Amino acid sequence: MKRAIGVIDSGVGGLTVVSELMRQLPKEKLIYVGDTARCPYGPRSKEEVQQFTWEMVDFLLEKDIKMLVVACNTATAFTLDSLKKHLSIPVIGVIQPGARAAIKFTKNNCIGIIGTEGTIRSHAYTDALKNIKAELDIYAKACPMFVPMVEQGIMEGPKAIQVVKEALLPMMKQKQMDTLILGCTHYPLLKSTIQSVVGTNVTLISSSEETARETSTILEMQHLLNHTEVFPIHQFYTTGDLEMFMQISERIFKERNLQMITIKKAVLHQMQDSK
Template identity: 65%
Template sequence: MDQPIGVIDSGVGGLTVASELMRQLPKEKLIYLGDTLRCPYGPRPKEEVIQFTMEMVDFLLKKDIKLLVVACNTATAFTLELLQEKLAIPVIGVIQPGARAAIKMTQKMQIGVIGTEGTIASKAYPEALHSINSEIEVHDLACPLFVPMVERGVLNGPDAYSVIEDSLHSIKEKQQIDTLILGCTHYPLLKDTIQAVVGDAVHIISSGEETAREVSAIMGYHQTLYEGERIPMHEFYTTGSWEVFQQIANNWLNIPINIIENANIVID
């Protein structure tokens, strides 16, 4: 089926999911929309997150997408069930795939979760983890400084290390944690620095790989995979300034600048 896959995120973080989709499904076209103008979503009220997410979804539906990936954890927590009920196409979030990957990895049954204020307050990850294994002990922590730092393009170096070390102080003290879920798709862009702070003994889980695997399985089940031969031309959109978006897209996805089209759009 020649329709594209739609991916939405509050900003650039969903590029970590897009990267995995491109790697695992190299013939599928993606249309990505990052709401950088109104990022971050984490501190926003639930009703506002729902409104913004629905506006992004409406934009992508006009592109005739065949499947929607909600790559933002906060938006997943607040809108996934609503979207799955409302839309006629499959809708996949990032929380359940991340939870399943963490449970496969942990040996001590002690899992840490870091995310935005909205994601942590929603308790979506503890609920997802406990729905699979009620004996898992979950230690969650909001890290509100991470998303703005990524959106500024500060991904490593002394400043990033200092912010991450201060933010993770309390969770680092919990020596029993052997697995840490990056409960925001922005956070994998900080993965190397986060790993340096928490130590090599802690396994870090980002949901991109598992989410892409789930997308592949669902499209295989619905027989909507593209079966021809092509190098797809992806489309990337952002609601705000495109300079940092372009820089991170190029660094993370290793794609040429000219693939990023019509960047400066504003959602009504």
């Protein structure tokens, strides 16, 4: 199947999922839309997030995608059920894969979750974790400063360390926490900074690897894998600043061939009807 996999995110964070998809599924073409002009989604209402998400989805549906990956935790929390209900193609989010990975790695059943205000407010991760393993101790905290910092290209250094320390100080008092879910796809870009703050005894969980693995499984089960020997040219779209998007893309894909990627400005048509 030469049709592409569509990937959406509120900004650049979903590129961490794309990087893992490229690694695990090198023959699959990816079309990515990052809504950087309206990022972050975390402080927005559920209705706004749903509207913006559907606008990105409609943009991708015009390109005849064969599968949709919602590489944004806030959008996953607020729109995944609706997307699955209304779309005829497979749809996966990043919350369930992240929850499964955390449960696999925790040794003492004490798991922390950091995410945007919307993701934490939705309790989507807590519900996903508890549905799998009810006896977990869970600590959840919103970190609203992280996404804007990443979108500005600040991922390490004194300022990043200060912001992360101030945000995570309450969680660091939970000495028994041995696993921390990075409940936003922007957060893996701060992974080294976060790890330095929480210490090496805490395992950081990014849903990127698990999401890519689940994508591969679904494509295989539904006979949608691309078996061609020709490696694809991926298409990346941003609704915001093209130069900043390209700079951050280069940092994420520093070990990959950027000639395999075209980056363009996306113009999203406002949704006319409520899904």
